[in-house]
Amino acid sequence: MTETPTQPPPARPRRQRIEDTLAMLDRQVDCWVATSDPDSGAPQLVPLSFVWDGETVLLSTSASSPTGRALVAHGGVRLAFGATRDVVMVDGDAEVVDAADLAPEEGDRFALRTGFDPRSLRTRYPYFRVRPTRIQAWREENELAARDLMRDGVWLDD
Template sequence: MTEQTIQAIPPQPRPHEERLKDTLARFENDVDVWVATADADGVPCMVPLSFLWDEGTFLVSTQRTNPTARNLIANGRVRLAFGVTRDVVLVEGTATTLEVADLAPAVREAFAAHTGFDPGDCAPPYPYFRIAPVWIQAWREVNEIADRQLMTAGHWLP
């Protein structure tokens, strides 16, 4: 077998439990995520933002006047994309807007420590957005696509 042939054979699909463990590790350890939103006319916007995985939700922040913030404030719908195309996690969720004063000091400190950025120190302070996942999918290769669903309707699948 040549090296090229070996690379063309995908690894065995991960069992559900391993895929869930890998996904949660990514949420705990990754710092940045692609955030996709759309305005009322359907104009898409996708940007990378730093995040904190906090008690089963994602916490992000961006300047209030940015399209992403305006879209999240207007409709709360969001998609997140983690990883590369051969190791992807997709999340669809709903966002709630929070001001700096709405966050417990420990959460604000955890966000700043994890991301290296404190939105409350900006002038004016950036709002935070708490994203509650509604569905989550994860897969690496085509052989994992059939079983990619980890969460539906806000509930983890067994």
């Protein structure tokens, strides 16, 4: 039996893709985090839990892990959310936030949402607050041309 390609749904207007992106960030708990090793430049890709506060993504990982070291050294990061036919890509700058400097309600929200509380660990697990500079979203090829939803930290208009 031969599969026949299906016709993709029509491309969503940018406003709808922004709404869908914000809903995904509110709904998801885990994302892929891409960095480059600070010593070798080798790419690193790991899944991490996160919390979205409406403006930034809050992550946590061991300070000694390759991802933690890269975030401390460079700050630049790419995050990927969703499936390959409903993807959101976020490029941003990560700021290191020590657990002691995180507002208690933020730490509580992170722990409740992700089921993981870095504050309870003996190993240093700082938080990383990622401020998006670019956000892209698409489902099918027909949305690729207008995939940018945010540039230079500013949401784009239709």
